[in-house]
Amino acid sequence: MNKQQEAISRQKIFDAIKQASPTAPANIDAIQKEALELLSLNEDARPAALHDDPSIALEMRVEKGLVIGTSCERIATLADLPNAVKTFFAKHKLPKVAKVQETEQLQSLDWNGIGINADIIEDDTVGVCLAEYGIAETGSFVVSSSKDMPILLNFLPLYLVVAAPKSKVLAFMDDYALIANDIAKQGTTPRNICIISGASGTTDIEGVLVQGAHGPEFLHLVIVDDL
Amino acid sequence: MMNTKDSQISDKKVGLFVTCLVNTMRPSVGFASVQLLEEAGCSVEVPELQSCCGQPSFNSGDDEGTRQVAKQVIQHFEHFDYLVVPSGSCASMIKKHFVEVFQDQPEWLTRAEHLASITHELLSFLVDICDFEPKNVSLDGSYTYHDSCSGLRSLGVYEQPRKLLSSVEGLEHKQLTASTECCGFGGTFCVKYTDISNAIVGEKTENIVATKADYLLGGDMGCLMNMAGKLNREGHTEIKTLHTAELLTGQRPEAMQNKAMENSGGNDASK
Amino acid sequence: MQANKPQNFYKNVSEALAQPNLKAIIRRTTDKADAKRAEAVSNFPGFENARTQGQKIKDHVIKHMDHYLAEFEKNAKAQGAIVHWASTGEEATKIVMDICKQHEAKKITRSKSMLGEEIGLSHALDHSDMERIETDLAEHIIQLAGDPPSHIVWPAMHRSREDVVKLFRSNHKSPTQSEEIIDLVRSARRDLRTKFLTSDIGISGSNFLLADSGSSCTVTNEGNAELTITPPKVHIVTAGIEKLVPSMAHAVPLLRLLTRSATGAEITQYITFHNGAKREGDADGPEVSHIVLVDNGRTKMLADGMEEMLRCIRCGACMNHCVVYKHIGGHAYGSVYPGPMGSVLTPHIEGLEVANKQTHACTLNGRCEEVCPVNIPLPKLLRALRAKSWSKKYEPITNRFVVSAYAMLASRPKLFQLSSSMGVVMMKLFSRKGWIQSMPFTSGWTSNRDLIAPESKTFMQQYKKQRKSSNTAEKQQ
Structure with a gap:
């Protein structure tokens, strides 16, 4: 595979993603904020600890x-x-x-x-x-x-x-x-x-x-x- | 209002959606449904203009066919306070899937959503909405229960039939191994993939026979016909298959084969 | 064993059902997996919350796929990895094969990767002059047997201990004479150990791609991924673009779900994050690191409203709990991915026309969705594929005719009632002692079970008659 073909494939993948989700791209800060919030769901989603220590x-x-x-x-x-x-x-x-x-x-x-x-x-x-x-x-x-x-x-x-x-x-x-x-x-x-x-x-x-x-x-x- | 008790149930009009299988193959389930709903205090009507819920079209991927069938169900049942169905899979079709085929038709979507909000499977309706307890019903014997998939997973029907059956004096429950596993009916699946379906139902009947129960009960005609048909083919005539509603009426229940035999002489009185 | 084809599904199914001990072979694995999963879930009260969290993490990435792909590429490159892009399986395989040739590799060690199977890498390596060495024990067994995988977690579940004894005796350098499972495992350990250490290139898949660091993550019980990747000079990762997560902290909840759902274990022994090439001074590790990011139908799923399928973390719980899979096994599906998840994925990889029969081989009982760790509505997706197949007219003409005729009748209640009462009369003609054992057009049903005979009139006919007589009685009073 040459670099050129790979660049075309890369572009194809990004184009297909953009086309499939027509919503305007969120800004990076908003995405990061959302990603961080997902981690806060951890509290009730972990197995119980066997001991405090x-x-x-x-x-x-x-x-x-x-x-x-x-x-x-x-x-x-x-x-x-x-x-x-x-x-x-x-x-x-x-x-x-x-x-x-x-x-x-x-x-x-x-x-x-x-x-x-x-x-x-x-x-x-x-x-x-x-x-x-x-x-x-x-x-x-x-x-x-x-x-x-x-x-x-x-x-x-x-x-x-x-x-x-x-x-x-x-x-x-x-x-x-x-x-x-x-x-x-x-x-x-x-x-x-x-x-x-x-x-x-x-x-x-x-x-x-x-x-x-x-x-x-x-x-x-x-x-x-x-x- | 979904699953909360309706204290004014006696003022409410219930439309019974008989289902095509009960209509053609097992009318006694329809009569049992009417009787139980009336005992629970409902005023029941059975619209003459009714056919089928559309599952064969929907499950085959024919969305346009589904819409045609769904529209007439909506038209003939939307004016009731409740639509009640003696089948988990047909109830689930009306309650969960009609809306899926009307996503691009806002007017019908609204009507489908309304119908979904008033639709209930019979046994869960009797317990959850009517707070009904069968009285003076007794039967010496034991039963085992098959939890049909749509009722169980789509509508959460599990405890309700067991609760109703616990009011039947003398009736003992025998747990079915893998009671929540599919019986292999699956609507069109059982004829399209008859050999796979046969392998699945064969395992189911093996478990049923092992319970040594007198009755096999369930809440969905398709599954019951599938299991009863397999039991009969295997020669297990000792186990009588019934829809739960039939047993709960307190009439002397007659199993599928006996019922049909009795009536093959031309006697069409089913009550 | 020759690999089945998805388009021959009916034939594959007949052959599978005719295999006398297949059910026992499948259950040996799935029953244990089901029971262990149930135990793991009951020991984890937060499981439902974890599921919700897992689903949300995957949905977040799917929604911002382009952002995370670009992040991953940037960060992986910064750590010295060479990032490649492939829109099809053929392209991906060609990229990998070119890298192998460029390094004049002779021996290739591989750590189990379903994506590798999906893109046909095994086949390509077998048709080159390079030696392909599968290092996961199950993959090792099926490589020796020449079988395709039959399960995504236990690819050799169809092979018995007796089979393994024979395979190892004829293939290992110093095979064991024992038939004990522990000795068989030791025999494989001995045989593969030198191969790990003399391999030219290690190829792995990836369970997660971490966008914030550019790492790929392998998850194994055996430790074969690290032994595949560390000693050779070159490491190649092939990964589907849906494997992205924002960071390691986002991978953790999915790991909790993955192992519990797959094997019932609370965790797998080896979770390793691989990041770029060996750093200066590092005691070991590959000098060159390639990552091939593969689409192969995934963006098509996004476009076709099948994005929920991209949540899949390949745990196999849906097939372990599928009544159909449990009777026909993985090979019958004729594709790399069997069972419910496979029946949704394969049409996007091999084409719906080729794999539409599998979408119907499902009773829509909902068990797969119930056990899915990331809440993929598999029955809904399978039904949607049937709808697509219907609209594209891929369904057999006879099916289309019957279903259309049904809809025509069922949308006209009067006509439907009339034909129902006629049907009852017909059926009565064929009934004996309350049962119908056969009649025209019912062989699908009656070939394997009896059909209850109807009463002589439909419910509606009886009900109307009853109403009429009670009305008359009321009037007379």
């Missing part, structure tokens, strides 16, 4: 088994993360090797006795990373792409341990989306934003749920009280 609500959600393949624990500071990872290894009878996200905050921890540079290309590995946010409504964590965060770290390992600061656990998906909207306004949206809510799963063969379809089979969320 989002981090407790998130824990409750996981404990109720509502987040596929996911377990949860709480630690006081990030320094406790290596121990949490060790316990996770023991629970799943895994060798003490993981791929720890190459970010200062995690790399500077005392990983004594744990290999932290596993090759995630291999299957059956453990990934350890730091989430930017947690979301109580859906039992989710949020990561976005950067030089410190390879997106594949969240997808290639069979086991994933994710630490999220308690202060960044939000009540609803909208709470995160509004933050993302602000980032978009500044034109600094990262290449990827992933909202991940549980382990990888499929029901494609006879409707039976199997975890670990392509991504992690087990997910462990660690809420860090002081981070």
Whole structure:
């Protein structure tokens, strides 16, 4: 397809839209105002929160088994993360090797006795990373792409341990989306934003749920009280 | 005024729209309707000039044909206080769909809107508007109920027939699995796609038979004929199919097959 | 399995109904989906409000489609994406194929996209020298089987575990000998893993396009979209123009509706927003990002008063709850989109003359509208398509004749009553023991069920007679 043909198609689409809706085009301010008002309908259109404290609500959600393949624990500071990872290894009878996200905050921890540079290309590995946010409504964590965060770290390992600061656990998906909207306004949206809510799963063969379809089979969320 | 009780119902004139299926296939439903409306205190009139609600045209996409049929319904019924129909789908046609075909004809649109505002399905009319409770009706046996789609989804008919039937002494309700799922009638659908329709009604009758109820009741002749016809073809003559209005009159109800048998001897007295 | 054609609908239906275990195969999926959806809705008291909000968001975008398309284009370009425009499916496919050729791609990984099917991308890739690799497990299964999809959410729902065992054994590099579902999933995981990492181009669809940032959003349970998109050098998104929403905050209410309506889950595991090409220094991600915006009949829907259909978020609830779909399955429709939503969409994609039969394969029972998360009045739209088909004279002449004759009679009450009483007399001739088992012109009914025999006179005849005698009685008194 050449550029010229695409420009013609583009014009065709815009012309067809204008022709189909003969109402005079609203001004941008009016459209934006209308779009904003649509968000205010949220109040009565969200599931009930399990707890007033989002981090407790998130824990409750996981404990109720509502987040596929996911377990949860709480630690006081990030320094406790290596121990949490060790316990996770023991629970799943895994060798003490993981791929720890190459970010200062995690790399500077005392990983004594744990290999932290596993090759995630291999299957059956453990990934350890730091989430930017947690979301109580859906039992989710949020990561976005950067030089410190390879997106594949969240997808290639069979086991994933994710630490999220308690202060960044939000009540609803909208709470995160509004933050993302602000980032978009500044034109600094990262290449990827992933909202991940549980382990990888499929029901494609006879409707039976199997975890670990392509991504992690087990997910462990660690809420860090002081981070 | 839509679904609120009318305390002056005895001063109101009700026009009964018999429907083409009741008129030709099951007159007793028409007589039952008249009787129940009168017991509820209404003064009932059955205009001689009436035919059909126009669903075959509408559902086939023939808007002009629909308008022709709709116009005569409007003309012959708009002067009543209420238009009452012993069928959810015909009531829904008049109440919801007439206005759709008159969008470009303001004068007829106004008249269609007025007709829509006075139109009611029989069983919901008896409960919601007349606050009617059948008295001294008893019947030993059990029934199961099929909720016809138009009545249910377009007009919200669900509780009303159950409420009316709960006043029948000795009658026990047996829940039909998937009672709100379509029976596969669908008007012209059942002859256009007879094999799909057959598969659907076959599943419906399976559920009906499983209830072991004595009576299958409903509020729409099309669906009832479809289910009764399938039950009979399958040899399930133990289940008697009736329109709810027939059972509520307190006459000894006769199922579709028996009624027709009795009358095949030339006896046309239906009351 | 050869793909059915929409114009052969009658034949497709007969074949589907003749398949002995089809109903059980369909119900295995739809019954579970229906029950789980009902549970999800009952656990969410705000569902009705969410629906209203979702509908309003979609309607807002539909009303200002040109504004949001321009916004999206501007913002996507600002993040380094290359935006393409296609008014037809062929154009869209050509754009994608040209990009693939330009990059001399050999292996193409794809994340499930109904739009990709709609524009015929699978077919085009299969007829090129490139290898097409479907990464969604269901798409992987039907690719190995050579089947078209039978459902928009579970495209391989027609395939049993036994089928999958055979397909995997003959196609996977190191297949499992087990027949357990978990081992089958592991076998696919092993087989696809290296393919993800060695692919030249990743192609995805998009559930939402965010106008304010120029992002496209993928929604999966498996995580295959991210694995399809991240490793290759090039990412191509194909998306229908109706996928636009103003911002992520507007996508959220629709996500709540989508997953609950589709699978009954409160959320899907992976919701990812993809925005332009890899940023400088990013640890991974594609270096080139293309977005192909596709019309293919969508502006036609706007023009034809079918704009409510553009609300559709492709959850599949309408087909899971459709009595017709539940008996004939997805393949019978002969098009990419089956069930109620498909019967509205297909005429705009393939032409009404080709797909008008499907618009009649519906009892207008309203269940689909009742479960639609964005309140699309599907029965109304199907009826409107019938009206269009009628006015264009696409309906068979015999149908037109019968329906017109009916309208002629029904608009003349006296004549109608007369013919009704004659009809009753006729029917009485064929009735035995209260039933009619067959008579001329009723085979549509009597081939499968009996017809109750009428009484000997119509209601009107009986009623008039009764009135007359009671009037006489009154006078005598």
